[in-house]
Amino acid sequence: MTREPTVAEQSHPNYVKVWGVLVALLAVSVVGPMFEIKLVTLVTAFGVAILKAYLVARNFMHLHIERRYVTYLLVGMVALMLLLFAGVAPDVMKHEGHQWKNEAAQKVVRDAAPAAKVH
Amino acid sequence: MKPIATTRSATGIPTGRLAVWWVMASEIVIFGGLLAAYVMHRLGHPEWSNQAIHTNTWLGALNTLVLLTSSLFAVLAHQAAEHGEGRKAARLLLATAGGALVFLVVKSFEWSHEIAAGYTLTSNTFWSFYYTAAGLHAVHVIAGLVIMLVVAADAAKNRELQRVELIGLYWHFVDIVWIFLFPLLYIAK
Known part of the structure; x- marks a missing residue:
């Protein structure tokens, strides 16, 4: 039986150029948060991380020329992660609700407040 | 006789590569669950920024x-393996393994300083997440390093060159996990 062609055999981008873009994005993600503006930090640190991951997946892992169901498989797993987050996060992020109170978490936040002022 | 992972392609993808994609799918759930838990706790505990x-x-x-x-x-x-250049592929894999080694040395240096300063796995929930997430990632780096050396040894003799792509896919995934760990653990102060 003949060997299946590897996905990258069909298309080779300039890998060094892609690496250069990734390094430039890394610089952006380090410098951006130095301005200490919340929106700039969110975009440069986390937005750029998503872009970097996309570039690696597309160009180095050749996901754009891989069979489509592989992308669906990976995206499906990310969706499961988001489902977990949506289901659990409200109980973790909030420390009280209509008929409940997470006193331990409230105490931790309260006790740490004076220390936060020091910084 | 060649292994079935090399010769069989029932799904349109060589079985070996399909297996690596499945490994990655399960890894997304493992790392994703951990990182999702970290993010929700971080948002609920603004005092973690002190750590x-x-x-x-x-x-x-x-x-x-x-x-x-x-x-x-x-x-x-x-790319070199596709062109049948096993020795070149092996050299480049050794360079990749060198990167893994440098990563682990930097991490050891970093951790030893943090532990000496009193920031340990049990000192605070932030540090528990920090050491668990970075530690789990480091275990993947070590696993990749070992597999890479085995694949490089074969590639140098022009054997099993299809494995070069497979370890590469795994390595890029390890890279992507770190791309997300970096802003979560180091930039979000």
Whole structure:
């Protein structure tokens, strides 16, 4: 039986150029948060991380020329992660609700407040 | 006789590569669950920023650069393997393995300083997440390093060159996980 062609055999981008873009994005993600503006930090640190991951997946892992169901498989797993987050996060992020109170978490936040002022 | 992972392609993807994609799918759930738990706790506990300011952004950035560069070597090794250049692929895989080694050395240096300063796995929930997430990632780096050396040894003799792509895919995934760990653990102060 003949060997299946590897996905990258069909298309080779300039890998060094892609690496250069990734390094430039890394610089952006380090410098951006130095301005200490919340929106700039969110975009440069986390937005750029998503872009970097996309570039690696597309160009180095050749996901754009891989069979489509592989992308669906990976995206499906990310969706499961988001489902977990949506289901659990409200109980973790909030420390009280209509008929409940997470006193331990409230105490931790309260006790740490004076220390936060020091910084 | 060649292994079935090399010769069989019932799904349109060689079985070996399909197996690597499935490994990655399960890894997304493992790392994704951990990171989702970290993010929700971080958002619920603003006081964690008192701890996060002690992580070293520059060392985190250096390790990101190291992993990005090692990913470049991995994909160039893949390209060389496709052209049947086993020795070149092996050399590039060794360079990738060198990147893994540098990453682990930097991490050891970083951790030893943090532990000496009193920031340990049990000192605070932030540090528990920090050591668990970075530690789980480091275990993957070590596993990749070992597999890469085995694949490189075969590639140098022009044997099993299809495996160069497979270890490359795994390595890029390890790189992507770090791309998300870096802002979560080092930049969000």
